[in-house]
Amino acid sequence: MQPLENATFRNTVILIVGLFLVWELAYLVVGDVALRSPWQTVKFLGELMRTDLFWLHLADSLKAFAVALAIAVVLGLLIGFALGLHRLSGEAMEPMLVALYSIPKITLYPIILLAFGIGISAKIAFGAIHGIIPVALFTLNAVRTTRPILIKTGRVLKLSPAVMVREILFPAAVPEIFTGIRVGFSLTLIGTVLGEMFAAQRGLGYMLMSAISLYNIDLIMSVTFLLVVLAASVNMTLLVIDRRLHHR
């Protein structure tokens, strides 16, 4: 695996340098009216990080995100295992989950807001509904495609359903479940930020939207940059772990 990972690393570096070059070029073409250069953005982000307000917003976003992710993973695993163990329910529900996955969930946000009120609980609920479905779908498929010999062994040993899940199905499904959590992680983050952009009084998404009305391009670019770097770097890390799990 070593040479392949080195190649991936090299490509990633080339890609990042390339993206910065494209950004700088775009800045040179468009100019100060609507863009900032990479260097200006990073510098402003540094200044932003010295303000207390920024950390308040960041902490609020991270808190909402963490709780949402926990809910998405727990509920997703429960739904995935329940549907995976019961064949008919699994076959009936899978296409419906896929259909739910493809709808613009943002349309449901007003309903969530009416139910929870503007605040952290609405953000959490909205983040969680983005993450639950991928975790559930990956778990469902992992449980369904567990090698039959493992399940038969469990039956022969007369394991109870709880022990069966703990000792056989879960360990066998770990790589797939991890993939589900990786996708769920990204979608929960997107959901949380999206929720903040539509209606919130705190958080990074709110910061972005308030920057539009102030026409504060520095703020818009540095928060967008921060979000992209956060999402991309965490996802890359999870992807590396994911690939190792699948190659075991």
Add this chain to the structure above:
Amino acid sequence: MSRLRLSQIAVVAGFILLLEALCLAGVIDKITMPPPHIILRDLFRMLLTGRYFGEIGKSIVNVLVAFASAYLVGVIIGTILHGHKTTREILDPLFATYYAIPVFAFYPLFIVMFGLGDGPQILIGFMLAVVAVIITTLNGLDRVPPVLKKTARVNGLNALQTARHITLPFCTPYLLTAAKLALAYAFIGVIGSEFIMARSGMGYEISYAYTNFDNATMYPLILVILLLSIAANSLLSRWERMLLARRGQG
């Protein structure tokens, strides 16, 4: 198969009945959500008066523009990348992590750059959709069996003929999958952007109704969006399954 259908219908019907019961029992209060039968009645009224047809039409046109441009550009880029191994390897990490990035975060920037109009919304829809098309196109081209390529070479087909008689027919299911994904993403992108900030469109009308506590408009419009996206998705999925079944892969 019919037993499966029945249980699916039962789940949906059960869910709606549950909502109805909860609303009528007052567990869900009227300000949060009207009972489903009222939503349905409001929807029919809305469709009869044709009040939001303009907004619905506008959103659909923007979705289609985003979809068509993303599809065209995606297939072309995918085809070109297939022939450039190094470029593709360099872009691979981008494709792998692209859908983890909150593309909507770019929306404020686009508003500042292009003004608050259809442009930024279509651009967000395009950005969400185009990478899915590129990835699926590459995936399809990767799977063209070498024996087919050899047959083309033996018969002396030129590039255009190979594309028409070999690659294109083989890749049809992938192109359809790409279309399905692109449509879903374009829809999410456009409606989502309208929601966050816009001057017209279905998403805008919903957020406007939300701020005015106008549930009689909000819920029917949400229903329209959900039904549109589910209908488009299931139509394309069915078509996809038919194609795959014909190849014996279904």
